[in-house]
Amino acid sequence: GLGESEKAREVLQAAAESLSQIDDEEILAQPGLLRVAALISLQLGVADRADFYLDRYIELVPQEVRIRMISARLKLQLGDAKGAARVLEPPYKSGVQDAALLSLMGEVYLATEQFDEAQAALEKAALLQPDLPQLNTRLALSKLGEGESEGVWENLSAAHSKSEGASATAGIVMA
Numbered sequence: 001g002l003g004e005s006e007k008a009r010e011v012l013q014a015a016a017e018s019l020s021q022i023d024d025e026e027i028l029a030q031p032g033l034l035r036v037a038a039l040i041s042l043q044l045g046v047a048d049r050a051d052f053y054l055d056r057y058i059e060l061v062p063q064e065v066r067i068r069m070i071s072a073r074l075k076l077q078l079g080d081a082k083g084a085a086r087v088l089e090p091p092y093k094s095g096v097q098d099a100a101l102l103s104l105m106g107e108v109y110l111a112t113e114q115f116d117e118a119q120a121a122l123e124k125a126a127l128l129q130p131d132l133p134q135l136n137t138r139l140a141l142s143k144l145g146e147g148e149s150e151g152v153w154e155n156l157s158a159a160h161s162k163s164e165g166a167s168a169t170a171g172i173v174m175a
Contacts, residue, residue: 012043027053031060035067042070047078058087065091069104081111092121099129 019027019037027033038053054071061067068087075084085108092105102125109118 012040016040016044028056031057034060038067038070042074047074050074051078062090065096065098065101069101072104072108076108076111081108084108085112097124097128099125102128 015036019033019040022033027037034053034057038050038057041047041050041053051071051074054067054074057067058064058071068091072084072088075081075087088101088105088108091101102121106118106122106125109115109121
C-alpha cells in the first residue's frame with residue numbers, strides 16, 4: 001500500500017544521504033558504490049546523475065549487460081538514442097543471445113531510424129521469445145519504416161492478441 005511506498009522512499013532518501021557523505025572520487029572509483037548510486041538516483045528520479053554514474057560504471061565493468069540495458073533505457077528516456085546505441089552495440093555485436101537485449105537494441109535502432117538494423121535485431125529477439133507483444137509491434141514498425149508491408153499485419157495482429165496493455169500501440173497502428 002501507500003505506507004510501503006512511503007517507507008521505501010524514506011529508505012532510498014536515507015541511502016542517498018549516506019552516499020552523499022562519501023567523496024565523489026571514491027564513488028567514481030568503486031564499481032559497487034557506482035552501481036548503488038546509479039540505482040538510487042534512478043529510483044529518486046535524478047536521471048542525469050544516474051546517467052553519469054551508469055556511464056562511469058560501464059567504463060569500469062564493460063561486460064555487465066544488464067547495467068548496459070538500464071543505461072540504454074535511461075538514455076532513450078532522456079532523448080539520447082545515439083548514446084543508447086553506443087552503450088548497447090558492444091554486447092549486441094558480440095552476439096549476446098538475450099531476447100530483452102535484442103528487443104531493446106531494435107527499439108534503439110528504431111529511435112535512430114536505422115530500420116534495417118531494427119528489423120534484424122527484432123527478428124532475432126522474436127526467434128528467442130516469439131510471444132512478447134512488444135516485439136511484434138516493434139518488428140511491424142521497423143518493417144513499416146523500411147516501406148515493407150509483408151508480415152506487418154501478422155506482427156500487429158499477434159501483438160494485439162497477446163495482451164491488452166502491452167499491445168495498445170499495435171491496435172492503434174492496425175486501426
